[in-house]
Amino acid sequence: MSFTRRAALASAALLMVVQPALAATPAKPVAAAQKKAPTGSDFVPSPEAIKAHMSFLADDAMEGREAGTRGYDIAANYVAAQYALLGVKPAGDKGTYLQRVPLLAFRPAGEGALTLTGADGAAVALKYGEDYLPNAQAQAADLSVEAPLVFVGYGVVDATRGRDDYAGLDVKGKIVVMLSGAPSSIQTEERAHLSSPNTKRTEAAKRGAIGVLTIPTTSGEKRRPFARGLAGMKEWRVTWRDAQDVGAIRAPGAPALAQISLAGAAKLFAGAPTTLDAVLAEAETPQGAVKGFPLASKAKVTLKTEIEKRESSNVVGLIEGSDPTLKAQTVILSAHLDHIGIKEDAKPGEDRVNNGALDNASGVATLLEVARGFKNTKVRPKRSIVLLALTGEEKGLVGSDYFANKPTVTKADIAADVNLDMPVLLYPFTDVIAFGAGRSTVGEAVTHAAARVGVAVSPDPLPEEGLFTRSDHYRFVEQGIPAVFLMTGFQNGGEKAFTTFLKTNYHHPGDDLNQPIDYQAAAKFALVNYEIARELANAPARPVWKKGDFFGAAFAPAGHPSAAK
Ligand SMILES: [Zn+2]
Numbered sequence: 060m061s062f063t064r065r066a067a068l069a070s071a072a073l074l075m076v077v078q079p080a081l082a083a084t085p086a087k088p089v090a091a092a093q094k095k096a097p098t099g100s101d102f103v104p105s106p107e108a109i110k111a112h113m114s115f116l117a118d119d120a121m122e123g124r125e126a127g128t129r130g131y132d133i134a135a136n137y138v139a140a141q142y143a144l145l146g147v148k149p150a151g152d153k154g155t156y157l158q159r160v161p162l163l164a165f166r167p168a169g170e171g172a173l174t175l176t177g178a179d180g181a182a183v184a185l186k187y188g189e190d191y192l193p194n195a196q197a198q199a200a201d202l203s204v205e206a207p208l209v210f211v212g213y214g215v216v217d218a219t220r221g222r223d224d225y226a227g228l229d230v231k232g233k234i235v236v237m238l239s240g241a242p243s244s245i246q247t248e249e250r251a252h253l254s255s256p257n258t259k260r261t262e263a264a265k266r267g268a269i270g271v272l273t274i275p276t277t278s279g280e281k282r283r284p285f286a287r288g289l290a291g292m293k294e295w296r297v298t299w300r301d302a303q304d305v306g307a308i309r310a311p312g313a314p315a316l317a318q319i320s321l322a323g324a325a326k327l328f329a330g331a332p333t334t335l336d337a338v339l340a341e342a343e344t345p346q347g348a349v350k351g352f353p354l355a356s357k358a359k360v361t362l363k364t365e366i367e368k369r370e371s372s373n374v375v376g377l378i379e380g381s382d383p384t385l386k387a388q389t390v391i392l393s394a395h396l397d398h399i400g401i402k403e404d405a406k407p408g409e410d411r412v413n414n415g416a417l418d419n420a421s422g423v424a425t426l427l428e429v430a431r432g433f434k435n436t437k438v439r440p441k442r443s444i445v446l447l448a449l450t451g452e453e454k455g456l457v458g459s460d461y462f463a464n465k466p467t468v469t470k471a472d473i474a475a476d477v478n479l480d481m482p483v484l485l486y487p488f489t490d491v492i493a494f495g496a497g498r499s500t501v502g503e504a505v506t507h508a509a510a511r512v513g514v515a516v517s518p519d520p521l522p523e524e525g526l527f528t529r530s531d532h533y534r535f536v537e538q539g540i541p542a543v544f545l546m547t548g549f550q551n552g553g554e555k556a557f558t559t560f561l562k563t564n565y566h567h568p569g570d571d572l573n574q575p576i577d578y579q580a581a582a583k584f585a586l587v588n589y590e591i592a593r594e595l596a597n598a599p600a601r602p603v604w605k606k607g608d609f610f611g612a613a614f615a616p617a618g619h620p621s622a623a624k
Pocket residue numbers: 418453566
């Protein structure tokens with residue numbers, strides 16, 4: 060690290076903390092900054108190093124780093140080589156940096172069949188693509204389910220709000236029919252969790268249901284039209300598979316059988332005690348207190364699924380802690396390495412490679428630079444640091460789900476996860492967003508670290524998106540592990556940069572290195588991440604969920620996974 064570079068970065072960081080008036084006369088603050096780092100940090104991240112990592116990872120030669128492809132494997136080997144160069148210990152399988160993640164891809168084979176039989180014995184066949192779309196099954200190439208139908212409203216069970224949509228209903232051995240989503244009055248992150256098909260099918264399976272049919276709400280149909288689902292039928296879904304090659308799915312006893320359209324729902328509701336229109340109207344109210352009831356018909360659902368094995372890997376490194384006792388515990392720093400691969404419908408001559416420069420070569424490059432900080436520090440962290448570059452995020456948080464279920468370190472000793480996903484490094488950010496910060500004591504480390512670096516911590520600017528449940532850290536949350544998801548904020552041009560990125564280059568070949576990437580901002584982002592991790596690694600007590608927090612109560616009632624044992 061050269062002196063000039065260091066000074067430039069230090070002054071840039073300092074200007075963030077001084078009053079705006081001082082920024083006009085920077086001579087004195089800059090001179091002072093040259094004497095010592097302004098942050099109290101012993102680490103000065105290198106913009107050039109981050110640029111170098113991003114240049115490799117977002118190159119066309121990686122072909123978009125899709126999980127299960129050669130491009131991803133090359134990127135994974137690059138990350139492993141960087142760990143090796145830094146002297147980071149291998150923490151994958153059998154003394155290597157790679158944790159094998161066996162994948163299973165699956166998609167509907169053909170149209171399937173869905174037939175209703177009324178009390179009078181008359182059969183009605185629902186129409187593929189008009190009334191229903193079949194769901195692919197990870198665990199069964201052929202599946203046939205026949206049972207009476209019970210409508211269960213939203214199918215939401217939430218003890219914290221005293222809500223049980225199954226109250227008074229017997230669904231044992233039945234196929235449940237549920238509205239997608241959850242009522243709008245529920246806090247957005249909690250709603251995202253409660254409305255997830257995984258959560259809902261888990262509740263259905265607990266009550267003995269043997270399958271799930273989903274119908275849209277009126278507003279849901281507007282947001283995600285049924286026709287879009289039809290257009291996506293050929294797309295592969297991906298999960299991980301276990302040692303017996305069985306695809307991992309939640310609540311396999313109550314599989315998702317089909318998505319029903321509003322037209323199909325009208326057929327399901329023939330002869331129902333409440334009309335579909337009344338149900339849909341009630342569903343739009345904030346409380347959405349839709350009452351369930353048995354439907355008049357039974358259904359037979361027959362499905363065929365095409366199943367294919369694929370291979371990928373997470374890249375895992377460990378920086379051993381210095382404290383004889385605390386080093387058994389780990390602070391995980393995660394970032395997904397995979398992206399969405401090649402644009403299949405590109406026109407001749409058009410750019411076909413989804414480079415994923417900011418999604419998430421930027422996060423992985425930051426992770427590698429933070430690792431360098433920990434390797435070079437004179438004051439080693441007390442807890443151990445795990446560096447985790449993940450596969451399959453774009454397939455539905457698959458690599459993180461695999462690691463969180465089968466960690467290569469002791470699960471009960473994972474103290475926290477700090478996740479980086481899609482930091483939009485296109486402007487000199489002055490604030491960060493830490494999704495989930497208010498839910499556990501990890502939030503305090505974020506607050507202190509941000510203050511040391513001179514950036515603000517802003518509240519979630521997109522609460523409707525429920526982003527806390529939408530990146531890899533959430534798989535750790537589901538195992539009871541406190542976690543935050545760190546992103547650059549909306550101040551100082553951030554909102555425009557973020558929304559423009561989403562509109563133009565997000566999941567598009569334009570997300571490449573031709574964007575005006577601000578590597579000074581990238582270095583500052585690495586410093587924030589480093590400081591958060593350092594505080595989490597050195598704090599006397601491991602992080603705990605805040606008392607009464609929704610996710611803490613759901614996944615770690617005793618505060619963290621070790622205490623729960
Ligand atoms: Zn993405």
